[in-house]
Amino acid sequence: MKWHDLNNDTCPLARAMGAIGDRWTLLILRECFLGVRRFDGFQKRLGVTRHLLAERLKRLETMRMLERRPYQERPLRHEYRLTASGKSFAPVLLAMQDWAQQCLPSDDPAPFTFITRDSGAEVCPVVTDRHTGQELNHRTVLMVPATAAAAKVIEAHRSAPTPALQADSSADTTTGTG
Amino acid sequence: MKWHDLNNDTCPLARAMGAIGDRWTLLILRECFLGVRRFDGFQKRLGVTRHLLAERLKRLETMRMLERRPYQERPLRHEYRLTASGKSFAPVLLAMQDWAQQCLPSDDPAPFTFITRDSGAEVCPVVTDRHTGQELNHRTVLMVPATAAAAKVIEAHRSAPTPALQADSSADTTTGTG
DNA sequence: AAATTAAGTTCTATTTTGGAACTCATTATC
DNA sequence: GATAATGAGTTCCAAAATAGAACTTAATTT
Structure with missing residues (x-):
């Protein structure tokens, strides 16, 4: 089986791994949620090679998780922004961060946290049934x-x-x- | 940066990608949740090469997400079972499946669903604040x-x-x- | 005796990734 | 007016990971 084939798998989890099943894509999304929008911003903060970063951004754009839009002309420059699909990935990040903090502990504290927009309190994510x-x-x-x-x-x-x-x-x- | 380095990153999401940031690991976990326990079971259902499967299972064991335990002697054979850490990955799978079904749609229906153990009703996962x-x-x-x-x-x-x-x-x- | 089952290991070929340097258009600096 | 510097990539080669297939080992069934 090849990398690309996962994107057409009938299993949603397989398609998810086709989307984020590499070392960098989810970290790029993390930076997006932290407010990074530009190529060099991603590159400097992540330390990913420019080569791969370009490829991953292109893929995220193809998957409609990011959109590339001009922020200046002369010279033409683009930035990357989360689409609705990209934004709706937030709950996955929440669940994943919570799991990793519990099951893959570290000596160092997490460099980022999630806070509510209204109260600013740190959130404690739990997956529940909507109904x-x-x-x-x-x-x-x-x-x-x-x-x-x-x-x-x-x-x-x-x-x-x-x-x-x-x-x-x-x-x-x-x-x-x- | 190398594959292995992510495991010691201060960011929990980076460590999570060190754990599941490849094409197969999460799919192996999916099969575990579906009840698969044996090497050939994973291999046949996933189509992953035996080489990689062995490596990934070893890694999951090292990360304490799976444990390898004998199920027979003569000849000695082992099976793989989810540990507490492995089981607590379930909410991530729920959030991810939900996201993928919405944002990476497919013509075919999902081959698996999550149902509640008590009522058997299909769940509708949503991430909420515990408090x-x-x-x-x-x-x-x-x-x-x-x-x-x-x-x-x-x-x-x-x-x-x-x-x-x-x-x-x-x-x-x-x-x-x- | 030969085939089958189960759980791997070993080998080579292909694909992906990492690292560094290069391009191109424009703006800032000397 | 030449020389950086900025920003967003692209190109090239080496190193690492993955795919695919065959091989191993121990016991069991035909």
Whole structure:
């Protein structure tokens, strides 16, 4: 399998890794959230080679996470700004920072934090269910093949045992729309 | 900068990319959450080369996200299981899957979903603040250098304007006003 | 005895990345 | 008016990582 192929994978997580599955892309996004917009700003702060930076910025633009827009003419210069897609990556950064601080600890304090825009208080991120408010983690949530999920829903509707769940979970791609 | 150096970066997000900033590691974790435990299980489902898979599993073990434990003797065979650290990565997967489904859409439906263990209902993940319940996203949250965050806290305590915030933000990181 | 299963390891070829120097248009400095 | 300096890249080569396939080892099944 090749790098590029991930972008067309049916699994959203695989596509996410097609987008940010390298050493630099997520760090470029981090800098965007910190307010950096220009090529040399990214380059100096990250220490990434200009070569790769140019390539990664181009990719982020292709993926519509960043947009390149002129900030001056004569000579023409562009800056990079987060698009709506780019901005909506913020919750992933929050979850990831929280996880890394707990599970990949460091002697040094984090150089950045997230604060609320209204109160300025440091946030304490937790993933919850939008509808029930329940905290979502490994204890409360199960990851299942889509077919099994559909079967679960059917089961819940009928409130009677269906053989669908135990049926055949041996094959690797049983994509059936329930 | 080298691959390995990220693991000791002071930034948690950089360390996170040291952990999962490649094409395969996160997909291996995905398979773990789906119940896969054995070398050949990962290999067949992901299509990753055995060489890389062995290397990545070793790394995940070193990072204490997976643990290798014997499941039979004669011949001795091991399986890989999520540790507490590995399990606590679940919220990141939830946030990432949600983001990718919205921002990297596909013609095909996702092959996996997350359901609650109690009701079996599909979850709708949203990152919130543990204390206030407020939804955390680009509109409600600001990413700031740790010093600026400290200044904000001091400011909030005194409820009087301090020069600390405007002090040395002359670089290209113009931490926005309000 | 030969094939199969399971979990790797070893080898070479290809792709990606790192590091440095170079370009090009304009503006600032001597 | 020549000489930096700035900003955003591009080009080139060396080093590292990844892909693909074959090989190993120990036991089990046919």
